[in-house]
Amino acid sequence: MFHSSRLSHWIAAAAATAANGFTQASTPPDLLSAYTAQSGVTAQPVRGQELFTTRHGREWSCSSCHGAVPVQPGKHAATGKAIGAMAPAVNAERFADAAKTEKWFRRNCNDVLGRECTSSEKADVLSWLLSLKP
Amino acid sequence: MKYNRNLIAAIWTAVGALWFGQAALADDDVRIVTVPVLPKYKAECGACHTAYSPGLLPAATWRHVMGNLTHHFGADASLDAATAQELLVWLTKYSTVDRRVREEPPQDRITRSPWFLRAHDEISTATWSSAAVRRAGNCAACHPRAEQGDFNERSARIPR
Numbered sequence: 048m049f050h051s052s053r054l055s056h057w058i059a060a061a062a063a064t065a066a067n068g069f070t071q072a073s074t075p076p077d078l079l080s081a082y083t084a085q086s087g088v089t090a091q092p093v094r095g096q097e098l099f100t101t102r103h104g105r106e107w108s109c110s111s112c113h114g115a116v117p118v119q120p121g122k123h124a125a126t127g128k129a130i131g132a133m134a135p136a137v138n139a140e141r142f143a144d145a146a147k148t149e150k151w152f153r154r155n156c157n158d159v160l161g162r163e164c165t166s167s168e169k170a171d172v173l174s175w176l177l178s179l180k181p
Numbered sequence: 182m183k184y185n186r187n188l189i190a191a192i193w194t195a196v197g198a199l200w201f202g203q204a205a206l207a208d209d210d211v212r213i214v215t216v217p218v219l220p221k222y223k224a225e226c227g228a229c230h231t232a233y234s235p236g237l238l239p240a241a242t243w244r245h246v247m248g249n250l251t252h253h254f255g256a257d258a259s260l261d262a263a264t265a266q267e268l269l270v271w272l273t274k275y276s277t278v279d280r281r282v283r284e285e286p287p288q289d290r291i292t293r294s295p296w297f298l299r300a301h302d303e304i305s306t307a308t309w310s311s312a313a314v315r316r317a318g319n320c321a322a323c324h325p326r327a328e329q330g331d332f333n334e335r336s337a338r339i340p341r
Contacts, residue, residue, distance in 0.1 A: 106255075125255065126230040127315045150260075157257040 075135040075142035079173045086167035095175030098168055103160045109172075118179050134179035142173060211296045212279045213237060215330040219271050223328065225260060226268070231320045234330030235275035237291045239283045243272040246289050254290075292317040304339075313340035 083090050099109040113121040117133035132138045142148050156164035164172075213236040223232045235243065247269040250258045260268070277283055279296075286294035301317070309317055320327035323337050 123229050127319065128229055130228075154257040154259055157251070157259075 073143060073145070075173065075177055078142050078145060078148060079170060079177065081145075082166045082170035082173060086165065086170055088167045088170070090167075090170035090174035092171065092175035092178050095168075095171035095173070099172055099175065105159060105161060107159055109155065109159055116179065117176065118181050134176050134181075136177075136179060137181050141176070210300055210332075210334070211282050213282070213330050213332055214275070214278060215326075216275045218328045219268070221264065222268055222271060225264065226258075227328065229256070229258070230318060232328045233291060233320070234328060235272045236277050236279075236330045237282065238272075238276060238289075239285055240273040240276040242285050242289050243269065243276055245285075247272065290318075308339060311340075 079090060099113075100115055102108045102111075107124055110117075111124040112130055113133050118137045120132050121130040122128070123130060131140065133141055135141045135143075152164055152169055156162065156168075213234065216235060218227075218232050218234070226232050238246075246253070247265055250260055250265065281296045282294070284295070286297075291297055297317075308314060314322040320332075323339050324332050325336060325338070326333075
């Protein structure tokens with residue numbers, strides 16, 4: 048027998064999943080599917096590489112910290128702190144946690160672009176990073 | 182009354198020790214209390230820079246920093262509200278007890294604090310900008326236990 052509080056929690060979780068699209072995602076391909084589904088557009092690695100490696104009117108590009116081809120560790124452009132490689136083929140921790148991925152997209156897109164990245168942009172970038180081999 | 186020579190000698194020794202000990206203390210460093218680094222703080226805040234130990238700043242500065250994470254020294258370091266609150270509680274709990282450190286530093290920067298500048302006044306510009314150190318905020322370059330708040334001069338080593 049469901050208690051009413053548990054039922055409401057279940058409904059809230061289902062609604063959040065539906066709205067979010069990827070709270071269950073835990074692998075890079077799952078995340079890519081979720082972003083692609085959200086955007087309604089096929090992901091394009093070439094566009095992702097373009098977005099990643101160019102500056103968008105501000106001081107930093109993504110590559111400023113992560114490198115032009117992030118199969119190597121990067122380095123924070125201001126502090127010099129080492130940053131693990133972004134390519135999932137090289138670093139199994141990358142894009143394995145939806146909340147962590149969203150947090151860093153939120154911050155870093157704001158730094159690089161001055162706004163949130165769209166789902167299509169996230170899909171493009173992730174599809175490119177997934178294409179990178181060591 | 183019978184004088185105990187040993188007792189008198191002991192008393193004068195104690196007075197002497199206090200006198201000279203006090204003179205040594207007059208040139209002391211600020212008091213930074215060591216505290217084990219909170220794992221969540223290390224994960225969230227140590228990702229881009231040294232996880233600065235809470236005793237390095239007054240509570241007011243920690244509150245200011247944690248309330249402005251979207252504009253965090255030129256970058257967006259924003260956190261969800263629950264995590265930010267949890268970290269703020271820990272930071273303010275272990276914030277400085279030292280009267281001098283309690284002065285809020287310019288621009289919220291530890292490295293612009295008068296006490297920091299005094300403590301490092303023998304470090305050359307060449308050392309600060311060397312490849313191994315790079316900048317004053319890179320505490321761990323010379324202080325291996327910086328993230329625990331241990332800046333004991335005896336364990337500090339300037340890297341070549």
